[in-house]
Amino acid sequence: MIEGKLIKFYREKAGLTQGQLCEGICSATHLSKIEREITEYSGEITHLLSQRLNICLDDEFVRYHDLQQKLKLWHNTFVMQQSKESEILKEEIEKDTLIQLPDFQVFYQLLSARYYLSNYQLETALLIIQNLQKNESSFSPQDRNMLKHVLGMYYFHNGQYRDCIQILTSIDQSQYNQFEYYYHLALAYHLIHFNIISYYYAEKVLDYFQKTLNVIRIIDTETIMLLQLNAKELHDFEETKERYEQLIRTCDTINEIDRKSKLLNNLAFELYRRKKYKEASELYKEAMKLMDEKVPHYLTALDGYINTCYKGKLLSNEILLELAHKGLKIAKSTKSYNWIFFELHLYQLNHEEDDYYHFIETTALPFFRNMGFTMLIEHYEKKLFHFYNRIGAVQKALDLANSYIQGRKSYYDHE
Structure with a gap:
């Protein structure tokens, strides 16, 4: 009974009262019941009402379902990490006036928050999340759990890893079928060095990504699992290196430059831990060349590069100080928690x-x-x-x- 929703939407859009719209067609009471979907009605009445609104209900019915499908596809672009497709769908969805229908608003706002999180616009995402929380009690179980997922992602991007874990572990698995949140749990646990739990969630989400043929997220998840293997003790280096190189080749095959840069950074760190400073420094440099200086991972690589060159005595103190000042400036301008590592570098380098x-x-x-x-x-x-x-x-x-x-x-x- 979407017709009633569509009639109400276009009536309000035209600035008409129920009485004005239905005059000579039916009673205002009957129109009210049609709009609230609590009565049967004849096709003749809805035809006359749509004529007065200057719309074709059949066309609007198709538009409604097309928009519903586009929202699902938009959500899928976040899971599949398809940024270009996400931008195109966002533009198409926002041009469609039907997006203002209450049916779409909660899901649309949740996806908008994800969009801004994926573009590191955290303040905009938080405003959307806070507005959604005001009406959370009226949400469906699926939407309530999705709000928790999005809030967990916000905490993660903001460096609040324990808050991220707390909200994500409160998701009701029986009411939420988007198992991608296991990945965010694995990553959050990794960053607070709970390695066994991180590996556990990574295994769970790897199975999900493999079943859905999500190659990009398989790379992400296997990267986390590799990190856990080397977390407490150094895993066999040849095997570690071979697995990293396999993932890097996969990135080259599908032209995933961003992920390649992260893998190079991680492999550089494994070399650094094994005191292979020269090799590590070369990989850190290669990783940074592939990154925009404004992305968080650039600062992680720069921090690793400074550490490596300091320990391996590969660069002069003056050059290292310049790099530390550069890192601190970028960290402060991007409000990154990495600022603390560059402050530590500066104290150490200044003796x-x-x-x-x-x-x-x-x-x-x-x-x-x-x-x-x-x-x-x-x-x-x-x-x-x-x-x-x-x-x-x-x-x-x-x-x-x-x-x-x-x-x-x-x-x-x-x-």
């Missing part, structure tokens, strides 16, 4: 030891704890502990050691 460790104690560690960056917390707590020991700050060293022990549960503790 300001006291200031460097003071910054770790007062700024970096609290920041990492708030973000839930477990591996970074452990790394910098260890550095700070050794510094305290070296300068004879015994009580501070003991307090830090105690904090470290209290914050970790024994393997045998189950309570």
